[in-house]
Amino acid sequence: MSDLQVFRQESRDWLEENCPQSMRSPVIAGEGACWGGRNWTFTSEDQKLWLERMGAKGWTAPDWPTEYGGGGLDKAEHKILKEEMARIRARSPLDSFGVWMIGPALLKFGSEALKQQHLPAIIRGEIRWCQGYSEPNAGSDLAGLQSKAVDMGDHFIANGQKVWTSYGDKADWMFCLLRTDPDAKKQMGISLVLFDMETPGVTPKPIKLISGSSPFCETFLDDVRVEKDQVVGEVNQGWTIAKYLLTHEREMIGGMGLTDAGSKTLGAIAAKTVGTTDGRLNDLFMRTDVARWEIDAAAFAFTAERVTDEAKAGQGIGATSAMLKYYGTELNKRRFETMLKIGGSDDLIWEGDISNNGWTARTLLRTKGNSIEGGTSEVQLNIIAKNILGLG
Amino acid sequence: MALVLNEEQQMLKESAQGFLSEHAPVSELRAQRDAGSDRGYSSTLWSQMVNMGWAAILVPEEYGGLAFGHVGMAQIVEQSGRTLTASPLLSTAILGVTAINLAGSEDQKTELLGAIAGGELTIALAVDEKIHHDPMQTAMPAVAKGDGYVLNGEKRFVVDGSTADKLIVATRTAGSPGDMKGISLFLVDRTASGVSVQRTEMLDGRNAAIITFTDVEVTADAMLGEQDRGFRALSATLDAGNAHLSAELLGIAQESFDRTLQYMKERKQFGALIGSFQALQHRTAHWWSEIEMCKSVVLKVLQSLDEGDVRGSALASIAKAKLCEVAELSTNEAIQLHGGIGMTDEYEIGFFIKRARPAQMLFGDYNYHANRFALISGY
Structure with missing residues (x-):
């Protein structure tokens, strides 16, 4: 063997x-x-x-x-x-955002001491991480973030407000982008720092979404002490790491366009719901929607496969995460629009057993964020146009 | 199997790229058209292709072929989509070889496959009877008479039908239109008595034909495969044809894209390169993403053909449907982003839409294949 x-x-x-x-x-x-x-x-x-x-x-x-x-x-x-x-x-x-995001960033950019301190606890699932990136006035224009950390000699003091902190109210530590040089040009004065969510002055507040759930928080930072040894990489060089993490995040979110193996196909759900005559769905316009979606979903799944295989074989253009993120999230939104049409009026019921507590409707509402979080579809198209197609 | 080309396939792609861009660029298509060629392709070019072994790629080794497979063959076809090269490659070396190899007797294979590989024989597949593709609806009767059969009826959109040496004709020997059973395939000489060929030059400058069969008598050994059981081989042949048409459409989509992207980096309006305008950047980035999807479905269906995957028919319909959609997008965006110059005959970008539409419609367009995919999927 x-x-x-x-x-x-x-x-x-x-x-x-x-x-x-x-x-x-x-x-x-x-x-x-x-x-x-x-x-x-x-x-x-x-x-x-x-x-x-x-x-x-x-x-x-x-x-x-x-x-x-x-x-x-x-x-x-x-x-x-x-x-x-x-x-x-x-x-x-x-x-775990530890395993998916900050861990890989620490392995690539972190000091030996930071790796020793944080990686084992991530692996054992003992510490749960959240991401402090967006701010009320820094969404798509992330590098315009204003929350700042002021050098106090042996530590920093951080003030500001983060938003869209995934599970911020449940997390133990935050990896956070803060402005450490207010005079430097946009991208040049940002650092990636780590701190415990129990540090005095850190206040996460859940945000209720249109779907009714609250997976995100806004997180207020009031005179939060950040230790100097908790800066990942160099001070003022955090943007490079942030970009690396954003690429990582795009890849994760792009995977949403892929349906779970073993889950029922839209065609099967539709056939069960509206019935078939001579092998065709009884609602012919719905049938067209479903077929169109399934053809695109197959193309997307094969593309995810091809991109992975090309990377393994050392071929391909790389930098495909923007394309996968753009296409996958748009596809996922269409999937739930089609699902809701199939589900009909029962799936509009917000709570109760008939609709499994409004699962389809709530998920549909949640998917609207897929093409916003981790860089909007329009930002992904900008990235493709500039970085891949060379359009300036 | 990994969704990438192996080294040999990559080499064939590069050599096809080199050969076709040198010997059969888009300007050759224009020259053919302007000369009013009644053949629709260059015989000299076809001889060169045969000499390079391209007609033998799908022929098994025991019949004098190279057995290099569909993925390999499609690398040439994709490049021919970029250069808009007309040749009997699809009708003869893909459809002809596939049908004969799947359905033919030992004698037929020995006689015909070797001749195709050697460039001595060209074939055309005659399936459609109506203006929309639907092979199961085949109605044209072939009636037993003595030791043979008599064929009567009309076939349309027979690509290369006015030049091919032999026609493979789908007929009905039992049952009714719509029945899978009762379809039989025949090999008929184009010049046989009772065969009347009306050449129809299409918008791509290539020829197709409407062929009328009036009391055409053929012997029993002209049948390809078993009586009444021809649909299976016909369907598999069409799947292969659609996979390669998808590869050609991929070439068309990519070339339309590349030329347009280049133009966006040269053309100035409002004192700036038009490629610097975000409205156009987003359209282009979306378009590029769609082409990436196409590369994957095309390679997937080709690999499935080489591996004899049972999902072959579903994959062929997924690929053809997707490529019809994106070829339409690509050729339309190409003209729109070029602006006025894209409407002129003098500029080459307009040739791509003219080839794309017939290639989309041949053997089923988006609607046909989306419907077929849904039926295969149980809805």
Whole structure:
């Protein structure tokens, strides 16, 4: 057996032994997801066990170095692990902005001390992170942010207001962009800093969205003490890291255009809802909408596959995250518009069992933010035009 | 299989690019058209293509071919979309070879496939009877008589129908239009008695034909495949045809895009390059994203043809539908963003829309394939 075959067998055996039965079903619409952190209440003993076991093995961050508690897997091994988890339908043990965002940024730009301090706790799911980027007057024009950190000698004092802080009221630490040089040109005076959300002066307040839920906060910073050793990279050089993280975020959000494996197709839902005659949906205009969406969704899924394969083969143009983010989020919005039409008046019911508490309508409303957060569709088109097509 | 070209396919793509841009650029199409060529393509060019082995790419090795596969062949077809090169590649080397290879007897394969690979035989596929493609509706009767059959009826939009040596004709030998069963394929000489060919020059300057069959008698060994069971091979042949038409449309879309992008970096209005205007940048960036989607569906369906994937028909319809949509977008945006000069015959950008529309409609447009995809998907 080759090394990879051995790895596959060992992974299979380990997962078989360690993944609780109740963790072997997909998380649907966030239901049952585990975010970890100091304030987390596990939804079951199995969820706790699954996070502890995977965290201890480093498989919550499979490709991070073992010296920080990561899995230390190379690309081929990581792929095998994903396949073996998919084989038993094992759910992700941890959803985490630590793993997805600040962790990779620390690995790339952070000091050794910062890596040692933060990465192990992220891997074990002990600390939950949130992102302090947007401000009331700095949305698409993120580099226009005004929240500032003033150098007090051995520390900074931060003041200002952040907005769209995902799960800011549930998070333990924030990675935050602050202006550290008010005189420098826009992008040049920004630093990326880390602080505990329990630091005096940090106040997250949930924002109620049109969907009725409050996944985001506005976060007020009043004379918040930020330690000097919690600056990632160089002072005033945070914009480079911010751009790196934004690219990362685009890739994550772009994945939304991909339907979960195993979920019912729009065609199947529509066929069940309005019925068919001679193999055709009874509502012919709905049929056209559904077919048009499914053709585009297939094209998008193949594109995500091709872009990944090209990157592996060292081909392709790179910088495709803007395109995937743009197309994937627009597609996701169309998906829910089509879903709502299929669901009819029952799906307009805001609460109660008939509509599963308004799931389709609320999700539709939530998807409207997909083409705003992480850079609007128009910002993505700007990026494509400038960076890929060379239009100035 | 990874959704990327392997090294050999990449090499073929580059050599096709080099050859076609040198020997068959868009200006050649204009020259053919202006000369009033009744052939619609250059015989010399076709001979060169045959010499390079292009007619043999899909032919199995045991019949004198290269067996290089659909992904490989489509690299040439995609480039021919960029250069708008007319040739019998689609009708003969793709449709002809696929149909004969799938349905033909050992004798037919030995005789015909080798001849195609060697450039001695050209083929045209005669399917449509009405103005909209729908092969299951085939009605043209072939009636048994003695040892053979008698064919009567009319076929339209037969690409290369006025020049091909042999026609592959879809007929009905049983059942009614709309039945999958009861369709039979015949090989008929274009010059056989009772075959009347009316050449129809299309807007792309290429030829198609309306062909009338009046008491055309053929022998039993002219049948391609089994009686009444021709639909399966016909459908698979059309899937291959649509996959390659999608590749051609991808070439057209990309070339329309590249030329327009270049123009946006040269043309000035209001004292600035038009490429600096955000209204145009966003249109262009959206257009570019759509072409990226097209690259993926085209490669996916081609790989599925080479692997004998059971989803082949669904993928062929996804690809053709998507490429019809984006080819339409591309050729329209190309003209709009060029402005007035895009409307002139003198400028080459207008040639792309003229080739795109027939390629979109041949063997089913967006509506046909979206409908077919929905039916395959159970709705």
